[in-house]
Amino acid sequence: xxxxxxxxxxxxxxxxxxxxxxxxxxxxxxxxxxxxxxxxxxxxxxxxxxxxxxxxxxxxxxxxxxxxxxxxxxxxxxxxxxxxxxxxxxxxxxxxxxxxxxxxxxxxxxxxxxxxxxxxxxxxxxxxxxxxxxxxxxxxxxxxxxxxxxxxxxxxxxxxxxxxxxxxxxxxxxxxxxxxxxxxxxxxxxxxxxxxxxxxxxxxxxxxxxxxxxxxxxxxxxxxxxxxxxxxxxxxxxxxxxxxxxxxxxxxxxxxxxxxxxxxxxxxxxxxxxxxxxxxxxxxxxxxxxxxxxxxxxxxxxxxxxxxxxxxxxxxxxxxxxxxxxxxxxxxxxxxxxxxxxxxxxxxxxxxxxxxxxxxxxxxxxxxxxxxxxxxxxxxxxxxxxxxxxxxxxxxxxxxxxxxxxxxxxxxxxxxxxxxxxxxxxxxxxxxxxxxxxxxxxxxxxxxxxxxxxxxxxxxxxxxxxxxxxxxxxxxxxx
Amino acid sequence: xxxxxxxxxxxxxxxxxxxxxxxxxxxxxxxxxxxxxxxxxxxxxxxxxxxxxxxxxxxxxxxxxxxxxxxxxxxxxxxxxxxxxxxxxxxxxxxxxxxxxxxxxxxxxxxxxxxxxxxxxxxxxxxxxxxxxxxxxxxxxxxxxxxxxxxxxxxxxxxxxxxxxxxxxxxxxxxxxxxxxxxxxxxxxxxxxxxxxxxxxxxxxxxxxxxxxxxxxxxxxxxxxxxxxxxxxxxxxxxxxxxxxxxxxxxxxxx
Numbered sequence: 001x002x003x004x005x006x007x008x009x010x011x012x013x014x015x016x017x018x019x020x021x022x023x024x025x026x027x028x029x030x031x032x033x034x035x036x037x038x039x040x041x042x043x044x045x046x047x048x049x050x051x052x053x054x055x056x057x058x059x060x061x062x063x064x065x066x067x068x069x070x071x072x073x074x075x076x077x078x079x080x081x082x083x084x085x086x087x088x089x090x091x092x093x094x095x096x097x098x099x100x101x102x103x104x105x106x107x108x109x110x111x112x113x114x115x116x117x118x119x120x121x122x123x124x125x126x127x128x129x130x131x132x133x134x135x136x137x138x139x140x141x142x143x144x145x146x147x148x149x150x151x152x153x154x155x156x157x158x159x160x161x162x163x164x165x166x167x168x169x170x171x172x173x174x175x176x177x178x179x180x181x182x183x184x185x186x187x188x189x190x191x192x193x194x195x196x197x198x199x200x201x202x203x204x205x206x207x208x209x210x211x212x213x214x215x216x217x218x219x220x221x222x223x224x225x226x227x228x229x230x231x232x233x234x235x236x237x238x239x240x241x242x243x244x245x246x247x248x249x250x251x252x253x254x255x256x257x258x259x260x261x262x263x264x265x266x267x268x269x270x271x272x273x274x275x276x277x278x279x280x281x282x283x284x285x286x287x288x289x290x291x292x293x294x295x296x297x298x299x300x301x302x303x304x305x306x307x308x309x310x311x312x313x314x315x316x317x318x319x320x321x322x323x324x325x326x327x328x329x330x331x332x333x334x335x336x337x338x339x340x341x342x343x344x345x346x347x348x349x350x351x352x353x354x355x356x357x358x359x360x361x362x363x364x365x366x367x368x369x370x371x372x373x374x375x376x377x378x379x380x381x382x383x384x385x386x387x388x389x390x391x392x393x394x395x396x397x398x399x400x401x402x403x404x405x406x407x408x409x410x411x412x413x414x415x416x417x418x419x420x421x422x423x424x425x426x427x428x429x430x431x432x433x434x435x436x437x438x439x440x441x442x443x444x445x446x447x448x449x450x451x452x453x454x455x456x457x458x459x460x461x462x463x464x465x466x467x468x469x470x471x472x473x474x475x476x477x478x479x
Numbered sequence: 480x481x482x483x484x485x486x487x488x489x490x491x492x493x494x495x496x497x498x499x500x501x502x503x504x505x506x507x508x509x510x511x512x513x514x515x516x517x518x519x520x521x522x523x524x525x526x527x528x529x530x531x532x533x534x535x536x537x538x539x540x541x542x543x544x545x546x547x548x549x550x551x552x553x554x555x556x557x558x559x560x561x562x563x564x565x566x567x568x569x570x571x572x573x574x575x576x577x578x579x580x581x582x583x584x585x586x587x588x589x590x591x592x593x594x595x596x597x598x599x600x601x602x603x604x605x606x607x608x609x610x611x612x613x614x615x616x617x618x619x620x621x622x623x624x625x626x627x628x629x630x631x632x633x634x635x636x637x638x639x640x641x642x643x644x645x646x647x648x649x650x651x652x653x654x655x656x657x658x659x660x661x662x663x664x665x666x667x668x669x670x671x672x673x674x675x676x677x678x679x680x681x682x683x684x685x686x687x688x689x690x691x692x693x694x695x696x697x698x699x700x701x702x703x704x705x706x707x708x709x710x711x712x713x714x715x716x717x718x719x720x721x722x723x724x725x726x727x728x729x730x731x732x733x734x
Binding site: 422425426427428430431432433434435436437438439441442445446448449450451452453 | 529556
């Protein structure tokens with residue numbers, strides 16, 4: 001058996017002012033990749049990925065068409081940040097894997113990869129409270145399994161390669177329909193080189209009792225991860241999906257650009273939870289959208305703690321009458337980070353309701369941006385939207401911006417929008433210190449208090465994890 | 480027995496001297512009332528002793544049990560046994576009283592020592608009953624949306640839970656109606672007896688509070704110094720004659 005070599009990933013406290021602690025995910029093991037598409041992106045890269053996956057011709061065509069779109073679309077720097085210009089698409093590796101078939105037991109997972117997930121606590125969580133787990137390592141899932149009792153109910157939980165190959169009759173119908181290839185430059189990029197991600201189908205009336213979880217791990221340097229997730233909840237079914245992500249911190253930049261499509265058919269409920277803790281050299285440019293049919297409900301719970309730049313606005317298209325959409329979003333921007341997050345609610349049927357609650361925390365020179373769209377056209381009636389965005393600034397040089405775009409036409413719909421910006425005051429910190437709490441403890445308590453009402457709505461395991469991550473981030477952010 | 484010794488203390492805000500040479504010793508179990516007109520430095524004294532960063536000690540020292548506290552952070556002073564009951568307590572949105580106090584109690588425990596949750600709640604509820612605070616209060620955010628009386632009762636509750644050696648009470652009576660004043664005073668008086676009773680510096684404008692919390696000593700502060708000290712009868716004399724009486728006496732003495 002070959003020895004496992006841990007690679008030095010460099011100091012995690014590059015910035016002495018903040019001393020961001022991302023050590024939990026900041027390690028990487030040397031892995032021999034059997035499949036490597038090389039550096040840079042062209043037609044050959046796309047053909048290589050498609051061939052190692054032994055894809056049907058229509059998928060290759062889909063990819064090549066997407067590549068053309070990607071190449072023809074400009075960078076959206078006219079409204080977004082100039083930092084996007086720092087991504088060098090020629091220096092990225094688009095596909096790295098040890099093989100295309102995930103293992104069904106942890107024992108079969110190669111030691112070097114298994115060690116990573118054990119260190120992140122994934123097998124333990126699986127035993128404790130999950131119905132199924134997919135663990136993606138760079139481009140492909142290294143492990144994927146679903147508890148037998150859930151599989152027996154007809155629930156499908158596989159990676160995207162398997163989903164398109166084994167169940168085209170289910171997935172082809174919705175694939176690329178919620179988020180068209182040309183939706184934005186990065187959805188086009190994903191459509192060209194996608195690999196990994198989860199394909200989930202929940203049959204009518206089936207309520208999956210425990211969450212399904214995916215864990216996305218980037219191990220390689222100069223790498224781009226492009227997972228593609230499609231979740232279909234058939235009529236009256238319910239499913240909770242959670243995803244976590246980490247990467248070691250490299251001096252060069254890493255790209256993560258996923259596309260996630262959700263379809264909640266009549267009366268179905270999908271809850272999608274993300275705890276994103278990428279290292280702060282990762283560009284995290286993700287497109288997430290769901291379609292909620294009649295009486296269906298889609299809820300995005302989106303926590304962004306890590307990354308260098310995140311641009312992500314989970315959306316719900318409220319297509320059927322009485323459909324409900326919700327986005328609960330928490331973003332923490334530390335020094336050197338920009339969290340550009342928000343939500344989109346597109347009302348397309350009568351009596352649909354949407355709710356957006358976004359909370360952001362800016363620490364040091366961190367910058368958080370809320371960007372939201374709420375659209376209720378004139379011909380609809382009985383639609384309701386509620387939007388709340390609250391920002392907390394920790395230091396005087398922290399920054400927050402809010403760009404809500406709410407268009408409500410007609411006179412039979414209702415919307416309300418509330419926004420607030422607050423600062424942790426010196427007096428508040430002194431008050432807590434005078435009770436015996438250190439400055440850092442006081443700051444952590446203030447931040448946790450700020451997000452408390454939102455975090456309470458998260459599943460227990462995740463709110464505990466979130467609190468722990470925030471405590472880590474706040475350590476050393478004062479003084 | 481613990482004691483707080485304030486020695487020739489000078490305090491400035493920015494370049495402006497506020498407290499100009501103040502001497503006072505407070506022993507555990509004693510209640511010292513500090514009275515005086517507005518702007519004489521009473522609150523400055525309390526906040527500076529607690530370590531508020533806006534106040535600079537330019538001369539003199541403050542000792543707790545023979546050790547200077549001036550180099551200590553506010554939280555270190557608190558853990559050493561000082562407690563400041565604020566005139567205007569801060570709101571901490573989203574942090575419940577139960578969790579806040581729990582964190583404060585935990586902060587006083589040694590590394591690795593675990594808080595006994597059931598014992599903690601038992602003690603908390605007992606103190607709350609004493610202060611006539613509804614149990615539902617524990618889940619409310621600290622001071623958020625509290626009435627003046629609720630805020631002050633919350634301060635006294637914290638004091639009761641943290642059992643300081645020395646408590647600095649900054650105008651605890653301000654903003655209280657007569658019923659709230661009685662409840663708060665009962666809460667303080669309940670802590671005055673027993674071996675762990677704190678030494679109390681009670682800052683107030685009015686004699687009224689001293690009817691409820693009867694002081695052992697009364698000090699009159701004027702222009703950054705203590706200019707007159709006596710027992711509780713001094714407070715009554717002040718009430719009858721007003722602060723002008725002190726000013727005139729001072730003027731006569733320096734003339």
